[in-house]
Amino acid sequence: MSEPVPTMAVDGLVPVPGGAFTMGSDEDRYPGDREGPPRVRRIAGFRIAAHAVSNDDFAAFVAETGYLTTAEREGWSFVFAGLLPPDHPPTLPFPRAPWWRRVPGAAWRRPEGPGSGLAGRGSHPVVHVSWADARAYCRWAGGRLPTETEWEYAARGGLDGARYPWGDELTPHGEHRMNVFQGRFPRHDSGEDGFVGTAPVTAFPPNGLGLHNMTGNVWEWCVNRFGSTRPGHRAMRGGSYLCHGSYCWRFRCAARSSCSPATSAGNIGFRLAAGVT
Numbered sequence: 125m126s127e128p129v130p131t132m133a134v135d136g137l138v139p140v141p142g143g144a145f146t147m148g149s150d151e152d153r154y155p156g157d158r159e160g161p162p163r164v165r166r167i168a169g170f171r172i173a174a175h176a177v178s179n180d181d182f183a184a185f186v187a188e189t190g191y192l193t194t195a196e197r198e199g200w201s202f203v204f205a206g207l208l209p210p211d212h213p214p215t216l217p218f219p220r221a222p223w224w225r226r227v228p229g230a231a232w233r234r235p236e237g238p239g240s241g242l243a244g245r246g247s248h249p250v251v252h253v254s255w256a257d258a259r260a261y262c263r264w265a266g267g268r269l270p271t272e273t274e275w276e277y278a279a280r281g282g283l284d285g286a287r288y289p290w291g292d293e294l295t296p297h298g299e300h301r302m303n304v305f306q307g308r309f310p311r312h313d314s315g316e317d318g319f320v321g322t323a324p325v326t327a328f329p330p331n332g333l334g335l336h337n338m339t340g341n342v343w344e345w346c347v348n349r350f351g352s353t354r355p356g357h358r359a360m361r362g363g364s365y366l367c368h369g370s371y372c373w374r375f376r377c378a379a380r381s382s383c384s385p386a387t388s389a390g391n392i393g394f395r396l397a398a399g400v401t
């Protein structure tokens with residue numbers, strides 16, 4: 125027998141029946157992402173959480189295990205410059221994306237570094253978690269990370285070939301359906317969708333399977349590698365509150381990205397999955 129696990133966590137997962145669907149798209153604005161060509165995939169049934177792992181969820185894991193995240197051990201993480209207070213000490217920009225700052229002391233409990241905290245954000249997705257951290261949580265919870273195929277099938281929620289989890293229109297009837305970046309990236313997020321930075325994990329109506337925020341809010345780690353074009357990287361799905369069509373049109377069901385498994389940032393989280401019992 126392995127150590128006792130809190131079965132509550134996996135008991136609450138949404139069952140997703142097996143089936144077939146069209147994976148990927150031909151909207152390949154970023155050929156290096158290899159999100160196409162569209163192809164039919166068969167998939168076995170599995171279970172997936174209705175929302176991303178929240179700060180409160182992650183706090184329960186840490187309280188029980190004393191787990192230290194990669195960012196806590198290494199002493200820094202990537203924070204979006206626009207979320208740092210104006211009087212924050214100077215930080216090193218990431219060369220190809222200077223709006224990302226290496227912030228000493230940034231970690232899941234201190235999303236914008238020392239002086240920041242989780243007040244009012246217990247129901248927001250945990251961020252500054254590496255792929256390794258995400259895997260550790262999933263094991264503790266008795267589950268695992270989803271594969272990219274599972275993630276995309278779940279995100280589509282039964283709408284085969286649609287761009288978003290609810291259809292093809294970004295804002296049907298003028299309504300925002302996810303947390304992405306409005307305004308001028310990267311300098312000004314106008315927050316027209318109601319949020320600057322993260323939103324609660326159950327914000328916005330769910331998709332056809334009852335799953336919230338499959339696109340937008342935070343990137344979600346998947347269990348598998350990205351592929352041969354980025355050796356060592358693990359796949360991430362869904363885009364985040366920083367995605368803007370002008371720069372990163374990846375808040376779509378088919379879109380892909382990746383990071384190295386030790387990377388953490390203020391817009392990367394994850395969602396728990398498991399097989400069928």
Ligand SMILES: [Cu+2]
Binds near residue numbers: 368
């Ligand atoms: Cu993006």
